[in-house]
Amino acid sequence: MKVSMVFPRFFKWLGLLLFILGAAIPYEGDVDDITQPLGLLIQVATFTGLLFMAGSRLKEEDEWSQHIRLNSIQWALLVYMAIRIGMKAIAFYTRDPDWLPVSFQVNMLLIIFIVLFYSRTKLIPFLSRKHQE
Amino acid sequence: MQNSIKVERARKDITQEALAQAVGVSRQTIISVESGKYIPSTILALKIARFFHTNVETIFTLDPKD
Numbered sequence: 103m104k105v106s107m108v109f110p111r112f113f114k115w116l117g118l119l120l121f122i123l124g125a126a127i128p129y130e131g132d133v134d135d136i137t138q139p140l141g142l143l144i145q146v147a148t149f150t151g152l153l154f155m156a157g158s159r160l161k162e163e164d165e166w167s168q169h170i171r172l173n174s175i176q177w178a179l180l181v182y183m184a185i186r187i188g189m190k191a192i193a194f195y196t197r198d199p200d201w202l203p204v205s206f207q208v209n210m211l212l213i214i215f216i217v218l219f220y221s222r223t224k225l226i227p228f229l230s231r232k233h234q235e
Numbered sequence: 236m237q238n239s240i241k242v243e244r245a246r247k248d249i250t251q252e253a254l255a256q257a258v259g260v261s262r263q264t265i266i267s268v269e270s271g272k273y274i275p276s277t278i279l280a281l282k283i284a285r286f287f288h289t290n291v292e293t294i295f296t297l298d299p300k301d
Contacts, residue, residue, distance in 0.1 A: 162260075162261035162263075164259070164260040164261050164264055165260065165264065165275070165276050165279060166260065166261065166263060166264035166267055166268075166273055167261070167263075167264075169273060223263070227263050227266070230266075
């Protein structure tokens, strides 16, 4: 089966590195202020890192992993929308529209997807194999 | 959808890994198909059937729920 729309496998580690570097940069200012070069750099590094991790090829990429990928995107979108609605409700009741950074909201969808996808393709098969042994 | 891959494998005495390699997928795919968690594509179903020298309907049968 021809698999498309995935980055090479090493992009997972490149993405993790970019994400950690982006998250570890000490910055006092507002990360969401993209007029500041460092704020923009942090946002680009974390977002690109997550994108690389989310879209990188598995060791054995086939129709099942494509199915899990698509299913995880669907669930991630549902969970993301539920969290967003919850956040809107909290922001409304606390009268504080800025209580959660925009950059976190942007990255949240990819973070949920990565957690879902890797837990279903790596963690659950690993645990079930351990259980079988 | 039900399938008899496990039975066919036992009959031929081959492992999930060997079947996975023969049809060009991961072992996890075979595990998911065998356990009924994942319904394979037509191409994979045909490849599995061809591997066992039989037709698709012998291995994959419809459930009353389907």
